[in-house]
Amino acid sequence: MDKYTKFFLATLLIVAVAIGGIWFYTNYGNANRKTTQVQQPSFPENPQKGDYGYKEEQTTVAIGTQGISKGSFVKVENGNIFVKVGTAQTQYPMTVDEVVLACTSQDLAAATELDYEQIARIKVTNAGEIGGLIPANQAIVVFAQDVEGTLRVHTVAMDVADCPAE
Known part of the structure; x- marks a missing residue:
């Protein structure tokens, strides 16, 4: 094998490992990350003191x-x-x-x-x-x-x- 072939194979191997790493990261690396949706609090119809949506009567x-x-x-x-x-x-x-x-x-x-x-x-x-x-x-x-x-x-x-x- 001549030196150009060795260089070509080494470069090809590095590119393949980099592409494989990027593919693996995008497909499996984000598996542990979970997106959470923020739920808006639901206000009760007649909130009591301490509940969401309660409006103090005496200010x-x-x-x-x-x-x-x-x-x-x-x-x-x-x-x-x-x-x-x-x-x-x-x-x-x-x-x-x-x-x-x-x-x-x-x-x-x-x-x-x-x-x-x-x-x-x-x-x-x-x-x-x-x-x-x-x-x-x-x-x-x-x-x-x-x-x-x-x-x-x-x-x-x-x-x-x-x-x-x-």
Whole structure:
């Protein structure tokens, strides 16, 4: 056998192995891959709370009840938020891990209740950073909850126009 015949046979063998590998991969290599179809959730006719499609009937909460207060933002210091209500300044401890900044299109200075449907966006932050996100004298609403015997602020609502962008 001369060298050209050996070269031709070697090239033919390499091409045949490559074509065989591609054919094997396309026919048997995808056998383990299964396509899944995403099913749209079916909404029940009369959904109950917790079911898909349930629409909360009450979307407002009264300010001044259930740990919900409003006032003008003063500062955040040592994990506490200071809010001025009239001439009095009140200090509220904040949750340690996360604080939610809720940006609403509602006029909070005149609000007697907060409408959840007017919240345009939220920003999850912490007690150390939230003070730099709220302008001084900004009208805010704070939401507090009992955490191990202490009423702690977990959410602050403010005007969407002054809220930081994502």
